[in-house]
Amino acid sequence: MITLKKIKTLKPRVQLRKCASQAFLASKGEKFEEEYILGLKDIVISLELVSDKAYFEKAFSDLLAGNLKRGEDIYYKCLAILGEEVADWDIIDSDNKLDNSIRIVKPHYLLLDRIRSPYNIGAIFRSAESFGIKHIYLYECGDITSPRAIRTSRGAIESIEYSIINSLAEVKGPFFALELGGTPIQEFSFPTEGTCILGSEESGVSPECLKLANDSLGKVEIPLHGAKGSINVSVAAGILMYSWN
Numbered sequence: 183m184i185t186l187k188k189i190k191t192l193k194p195r196v197q198l199r200k201c202a203s204q205a206f207l208a209s210k211g212e213k214f215e216e217e218y219i220l221g222l223k224d225i226v227i228s229l230e231l232v233s234d235k236a237y238f239e240k241a242f243s244d245l246l247a248g249n250l251k252r253g254e255d256i257y258y259k260c261l262a263i264l265g266e267e268v269a270d271w272d273i274i275d276s277d278n279k280l281d282n283s284i285r286i287v288k289p290h291y292l293l294l295d296r297i298r299s300p301y302n303i304g305a306i307f308r309s310a311e312s313f314g315i316k317h318i319y320l321y322e323c324g325d326i327t328s329p330r331a332i333r334t335s336r337g338a339i340e341s342i343e344y345s346i347i348n349s350l351a352e353v354k355g356p357f358f359a360l361e362l363g364g365t366p367i368q369e370f371s372f373p374t375e376g377t378c379i380l381g382s383e384e385s386g387v388s389p390e391c392l393k394l395a396n397d398s399l400g401k402v403e404i405p406l407h408g409a410k411g412s413i414n415v416s417v418a419a420g421i422l423m424y425s426w427n
Contacts, residue, residue: 183214186221194229195264201226202260208245209253219246226256231263265329288314289375290426293353295391296382297415298324304334305416306380311338313423318344319353319377321391350394353377357398359387360422362412364401372426373399380419 189200201222208214223242227235237259244252292315297303303324310318320326326346332339347353359379364370379395381387387395395401404421406413 183218186218186225189222189225194231197225198229198231198260198264202257205242205245205253205256205260207253209250209257211250216246226260265333286314287316288427290315290423291317291319291354291377292419293319293321293350293357293377293379293391294323295379295388296322296385297380299383300324300326300328300331301334302383302414302416304331304336304339306419307331307335307338307342307344309416309420309423311335311341313420313427315342315423317354318342320344320346321350350390353394355394355398357395359392359395359401360403360418361387361392361395361401362403364403367402367404367422367425370402370425371399372402378402378422378426380415380422383415 184200184204189197192200204214204218204222208219219242223238226232226238226242232238238256241252241256241259245256290313292306292310294303294306297306297320303320303326307318323346325331326339326344345352354377356373356376357379358370358373358376359381361379361381376399379387379391381391392401402422404413404418412418
């Protein structure tokens, strides 16, 4: 158990996160002294990050009165303030982060090639966590630290190894690109180990990355059967990762 004194020495966002974690543990039946719960409440409502102080006054009072469910409510409310929600059905560890111990990680890598939207980046990370992606390279992409990317990833940005690269020489091959004009996905021979390149929302895979793929394993495409000529890159990425598995 982290002490109240220790929590108070941390940065405000970390203070809120730690208080949320302790409230979550209380909701699962871990026993805390009344003084400790009151101390958590005082820390939370003292933070400038928190505007709805009346909510936490009531929620902590309910928790002390034996309504353990309120501990979960406090947890999710704090994460919402931080922009770091996790879904109700996620499996989390004792630190209230996604439980990496259950992940089956494969030698599968993604290279995000100039993907600008924080939403798309976060959504790709979220799917990548579920499909066992080992590492994600970001090449001239949008800001992975933006609140929108973090919120959309639902904790996955903290769970998957990633690197922001300046040179394609840093990327592990062999390579293939998800791009129109490639082998239909149901016919493509996926490698046991390798890197899939996902291109930007506007122009697809860049010429330099496309050359990387063409000199290696080539292109794979998702056949479409409607009037739309393409689908969202994060949706396409999810289909690709499922097929690769």
